[in-house]
Amino acid sequence: MIESSTREKTYREVLVVPLAARREALILIVIISLIILFMALRFSLVRSDDSRESLKSYQSPDLYLKNQAPTLYRSLLGSVGDILDLREESGSWPDVVLLSSEGVPPFAGNFLPMGLRGFTWQRHAGEGWVDYFGVNSDIASAEEQGADPLENSFVLRIIDLQSEDHPHPHFGKDNDPLMRFSYQIWMNQQVTEYPGERLIERGWKWVVGTGSSQGGNTDTVISEQSDQ
Amino acid sequence: MKRIGFFVFVLLTVIPLTVLTARTDDCNLRIGVSLHPYYSWVKNIVGDTADVTPLIPPGSDPHTYQPMPADLENLQNLDVLIINGAGHDEFVNPMLKATDHKNLKIINTSQGLPLLPSYTQHYAFEGDSNKVSYNSHTYIAITGAVQQIQMIARELGKICPDQARMYKKNARAYAKKLRNMLSAALVKIDAIDTNTLRIATVHDGYAYLFQELGIEVAAVVQPRHGIEPSARQLQDTIKRIKRARVNILFTELDYKKQYVNIIFQETGCRIYSLSHVSKGEYSKDFFEQAMQKNLDDVVQALTEATVVKGK
Numbered sequence: 001m002i003e004s005s006t007r008e009k010t011y012r013e014v015l016v017v018p019l020a021a022r023r024e025a026l027i028l029i030v031i032i033s034l035i036i037l038f039m040a041l042r043f044s045l046v047r048s049d050d051s052r053e054s055l056k057s058y059q060s061p062d063l064y065l066k067n068q069a070p071t072l073y074r075s076l077l078g079s080v081g082d083i084l085d086l087r088e089e090s091g092s093w094p095d096v097v098l099l100s101s102e103g104v105p106p107f108a109g110n111f112l113p114m115g116l117r118g119f120t121w122q123r124h125a126g127e128g129w130v131d132y133f134g135v136n137s138d139i140a141s142a143e144e145q146g147a148d149p150l151e152n153s154f155v156l157r158i159i160d161l162q163s164e165d166h167p168h169p170h171f172g173k174d175n176d177p178l179m180r181f182s183y184q185i186w187m188n189q190q191v192t193e194y195p196g197e198r199l200i201e202r203g204w205k206w207v208v209g210t211g212s213s214q215g216g217n218t219d220t221v222i223s224e225q226s227d228q
Numbered sequence: 229m230k231r232i233g234f235f236v237f238v239l240l241t242v243i244p245l246t247v248l249t250a251r252t253d254d255c256n257l258r259i260g261v262s263l264h265p266y267y268s269w270v271k272n273i274v275g276d277t278a279d280v281t282p283l284i285p286p287g288s289d290p291h292t293y294q295p296m297p298a299d300l301e302n303l304q305n306l307d308v309l310i311i312n313g314a315g316h317d318e319f320v321n322p323m324l325k326a327t328d329h330k331n332l333k334i335i336n337t338s339q340g341l342p343l344l345p346s347y348t349q350h351y352a353f354e355g356d357s358n359k360v361s362y363n364s365h366t367y368i369a370i371t372g373a374v375q376q377i378q379m380i381a382r383e384l385g386k387i388c389p390d391q392a393r394m395y396k397k398n399a400r401a402y403a404k405k406l407r408n409m410l411s412a413a414l415v416k417i418d419a420i421d422t423n424t425l426r427i428a429t430v431h432d433g434y435a436y437l438f439q440e441l442g443i444e445v446a447a448v449v450q451p452r453h454g455i456e457p458s459a460r461q462l463q464d465t466i467k468r469i470k471r472a473r474v475n476i477l478f479t480e481l482d483y484k485k486q487y488v489n490i491i492f493q494e495t496g497c498r499i500y501s502l503s504h505v506s507k508g509e510y511s512k513d514f515f516e517q518a519m520q521k522n523l524d525d526v527v528q529a530l531t532e533a534t535v536v537k538g539k
Binding site for chain 2 (some may be wrong): 068070113116209
């Protein structure tokens with residue numbers, strides 16, 4: 001009896017509370033948040049440059065062009081410099097005959113592979129813009145006989161951003177003091193008549209660059225320089 | 229009276245000349261180029277009105293080039309730098325970082341250029357990755373070159389507005405010359421029935437060239453140029469040539485003859501070399517000459533292969 005009472009006196013009941021975890025938990029949450037933030041930041045920085053996600057419904061990446069259409073597309077892009085130079089010389093948008101005689105492809109067909117020489121081109125000039133409309137009737141007849149549909153009609157549109165009345169949409173801002181011209185290439189799989197100003201409503205697709213170095217197509221805007 | 233007349237004459241002739249000279253001197257650009265073709269293009273655009281300097285020595289490979297201290301000094305003295313921008317001159321990036329030349333105007337020749345995809349999977353053992361990168365050989369073609377030349381002329385014209393007209397005029401004349409080379413080759417290719425031919429290249433550097441010639445490439449049989457193939461890679465190359473039933477294989481100028489012989493013995497396909505247009509002495513005519521040779525060699529290859537098939 002005596003032993004047990006001594007024991008009761010020796011061992012007192014002490015409530016040991018665990019160490020406060022609030023601080024550790026807080027630090028852990030901060031670290032996890034920082035890791036998540038870093039990962040998100042890293043993902044946004046290194047994610048693919050594929051801009052297809054940000055394309056509008058009426059835009060189509062140039063990588064989707066089939067067969068020999070990329071060659072025609074390149075050729076049209078390469079003709080813009082010549083067209084602007086000739087406009088600067090004569091004061092008006094050059095017509096197809098002049099472009100052909102100056103040896104500017106695709107208007108001069110002998111600079112293209114045989115499969116692309118069936119295009120016929122027309123110029124449709126507005127006040128502050130011009131369309132070069134090309135249609136390939138040769139391929140159309142092959143399609144009628146069962147061949148896969150290809151890109152058969154193209155429009156190269158060059159817009160003077162300083163002009164009051166011009167079609168939209170386009171890259172660059174209207175009346176931008178630093179930029180003068182914006183150019184774009186539209187395509188249609190069908191053989192069609194010239195669609196006029198409203199290409200989107202007629203089902204045409206605007207071909208846009210998706211190459212890794214293309215920087216959102218700001219490059220399809222040309223500065224004032226050409227008129228100075 | 230005579231004195232006054234003389235004085236007026238001096239004013240009217242000497243002063244405008246002085247102003248003109250001063251303006252020209254102001255715009256005596258120092259332009260650096262990262263690759264051979266850009267040297268030729270810029271020389272043809274600016275003529276003698278600017279100093280054009282290559283960043284790397286003539287015999288160096290831009291893929292493996294390690295910049296030297298003297299190169300950084302050279303870069304520091306430039307006003308403008310012309311680069312590929314699609315991955316063919318990666319050596320430039322550390323140089324730019326090291327010099328931190330804030331006033332340097334960089335012209336990226338791939339800006340605004342439609343790029344072709346370049347598939348990284350070339351060998352069976354490389355796995356199933358279909359990751360797409362972009363083909364950086366934008367300069368081995370005439371159509372793309374013309375677009376880039378025009379863009380360079382425009383950008384240089386922005387820096388030197390007084391010379392912008394001359395730059396554009398020169399660029400147009402040069403573009404005409406290059407386009408005529410392409411046209412002449414196309415006329416010859418028109419006469420050949422290419423439908424029966426199967427063409428392969430050792431790497432996809434010639435994709436832009438074959439596209440503008442309207443020639444389909446059936447296979448690319450080696451992943452990257454400048455790499456000596458191992459026995460396994462060579463075996464895989466041979467397999468791919470056989471599988472694709474290739475008649476003509478286009479290799480590079482410096483592709484070793486021993487590999488050419490092995491491939492020929494094993495597959496029977498005819499082998500021709502094309503220039504990568506990025507080695508040799510820098511000159512105004514380098515690009516034209518290299519491309520003319522490439523065009524001639526393609527025409528010759530197609531002609532000979534068609535004759536053999538016809539026999």
